[in-house]
Every structure is written in structure tokens, then in C-alpha cells.
Amino acid sequence: MEQAAIANANARTASRSTLAQLVLFSLSLGILPISSYFFSLKYVWNGNSTWAAITAVAAANVVLVAYIFASLRDDVKPIDSKTPIKDPETRKER
Numbered sequence: 001m002e003q004a005a006i007a008n009a010n011a012r013t014a015s016r017s018t019l020a021q022l023v024l025f026s027l028s029l030g031i032l033p034i035s036s037y038f039f040s041l042k043y044v045w046n047g048n049s050t051w052a053a054i055t056a057v058a059a060a061n062v063v064l065v066a067y068i069f070a071s072l073r074d075d076v077k078p079i080d081s082k083t084p085i086k087d088p089e090t091r092k093e094r
Helices: 002-044 049-075
Strands: none
Touching (some): 002 049
């Protein structure tokens, strides 16, 4: 019973961090390309909208690649070495 409670707590924590990560990257995907477009249009490319659009596309791709790397990093978390691995109880041992 205790293991089930720990598993449920871990699952809730994992889903909260995953949801927070999704919200963060979603906001970044909406804000960063638009702001980089207008910033580069005014200050970098001196009114050339084609290069400003390319800058915005590059910013969107940077956010997407960062999301992929963050997802892969979360997927390959090391096993905590502090908690010992218990052998499952068999019917014979009961």
C-alpha cells in the first residue's frame, strides 16, 4: 500500500513538472518569434521584413529544439541510487 502511495505522489509530481514545462515552452513559442520579428525589423535589419521573418522562424526553431532536448533529458533521468531495489515477493515466499 505504501508503494502505491509513493508511486501516486511521484506521478503527480512528474505530471506537474511536465505541465509546467509545456506551458513554459508554449508561451515561449508564442512570444519569442513575434518579439524577435519586431525587434530585428526595427533594430537589426532596418525595416527589411524578409530578414526579420527569417529571424522569427529561426527563433521558433530554437524553441522547438530546446523543447525536444528538454523532453529527452527528462526521459532519461538516472535511477536514484539511494533507494534499494526490492525483489518482488513470490507466492512461494508468502
